[in-house]
Amino acid sequence: MRSVSRAPMLAGMLLLCGLALGAEAPAPAAPQGSNASSLSGSTVVKDVATPTAEELAKGDPAGDKTGTATDVAVADPKAGLTLADLANQAGQNKIAINFTWTLIAGFLVMFMQAGFALVETGLCRAKNANHTMMMNFMVYGFGLFAYWVCGFAIQMGGVGGVANLGGTAPLSHEFTIHAFGKPWGLFGTSGFFLSGATYDVGVMAMFLFQMVFMDTALTIVTGSAAERWKFAAFAFCSLLMGAFTYPLFANWAWGGGWLSQLGVNFGLGHGYVDFAGSGVVHAVGGLTALAAAILIGPRIGKYNRDGTPNAMPGHDMVIVLAGCFILAFGWFGFNPGSTLGASGAGNLRIASVAVNTMLAGCTGSFGAILYMWIRYGKPDASMVGNGLLAGLVAITAPSGFVNTIGAAVIGLVAGVLVCLSCEYFERVAKVDDPVGAISVHGVNGLWGVTSVGLFADGTSNYGGGWNGVNGSVRGLFYGDPGQLIAQLIGVATLLGFVFSLSYAFNVLVDWLVGQRVSAETELEGLDIPEMGSLGYPEFVLKMQRTVPTASNETAPAYGAAPVVAPSFGAGD
């Protein structure tokens, strides 16, 4: 995410080709012996050639007569166009470009909710389609509400001015404790309900962009707990996560909190660096998913009495892969959009960020397809899709700081890592994760955070510094071991604090409403008992009995023939 350093004010942008300058008031006297003449804001700009009314009346097919000096807002019509007007317009244009970029990128990220919905629903069984889709649909509303009430304030209330968005001056209250001679920012305290001074256009742009990121973290959890999670429990967990869990860590990383200040306070690189949220979004979501999956327990029929797992394939691989494409498209808003601007302060690096994102997703799918093909003889579609997503997750943190070779390597490792992790959690840890959310987002989120500390190459320049430390971010391979240490402190914080807090909230929700549906509900399918209607009401679902087979004992459950799977039929 953007650093909070202030960009230098506009200077020297006022001289345009073809302008003849005249002064309404006498210019100040030039220094003795000097031929220099000075300009002031009140200097009137004269003799600017603009199209006449007759020329405009003929139309402008080439577009070279539309948008001229006459479109510049003039503060004093009597005085005419002045240098101050031009300077103000340049400033407004810069901020408008950045607003437009940030908002459109945010709209793309919002659309990723549809991608997540398709991926998760497709990887679950048909009898749970309505329920799974509804969780992904309503997480948008629950998360947004909690974030509007208090989450945004906790996360960004003390971030200070973000120059790309015109300053965001009202976000200037951070609760800080002082210990061991250092300030430790913990959470923000301005921006509740976006009221008062935070009713501000810059704050609004920031809120929208941050909100869609928060919602991405929340929706991750619905995948790991799918097919046996009560809708009420999902609602409470989403509210808690949107109000507290996510904003707390996000404040520490992006809101000026203590993690981001590890460089300033302890000389560790540029502090914890996370360009677009491998840690803040994906690891937080993935680790919360792990906490939920551990507490809720595996689906009925997932494991035999001897602990061997059974494959439970999803009901629609078509929408899974279509969903992966939607996510890959939305990621062009996720990563490049995290510059919060496309004008000034090194923001043109958005092109590099976008290419890094594409590459890592590509090599992520390569890593997964090669692993599955070599190991199991087939290029498993669901794992290849997860490989693409793993690459995208892993590149999210380093995307603004690495070159294309680093991006390709990061993605390739992620593609293999997600396969290994899925196998581990299914077979060794015996944690049931229907969609692989823990492996895609949790494990590869942590890998992405770590990779910043390894691969950041020191060529980026976002306004001269990051997190209050001058210079470019560089990792261990480019000479800064301190950066790796800062990243690993972030990893420890995610594992030790975020997981623990998420687990505690899940225990609370379990005590309040109960997390898991009854066995009868689970076996019937959650659509009717929880939602009141089927996702596919025109199809009759035929259930096969769960039967341990010899193949379960010798062949990996991964990619094995399903033993519990609804199948579409015309009705018996």
Added chain:
Amino acid sequence: MKILAIVVAVLGWLLPILGLVLTASNPVRLTLCVLGIGLCSLAVLGMLNPAYVKHAIWKA
């Protein structure tokens, strides 16, 4: 065991932070980070998860 697991996880988080304030040596800080991450992982996967798997639904 579950509460103990969470306590160990939190201690694993605090270990690298303690390293920040106790020393300026990067090798020591790096070591404490790795140890802390290991402790957190042990707590979650080696203590908390087995406590739940012990009474898993498929063992009923």
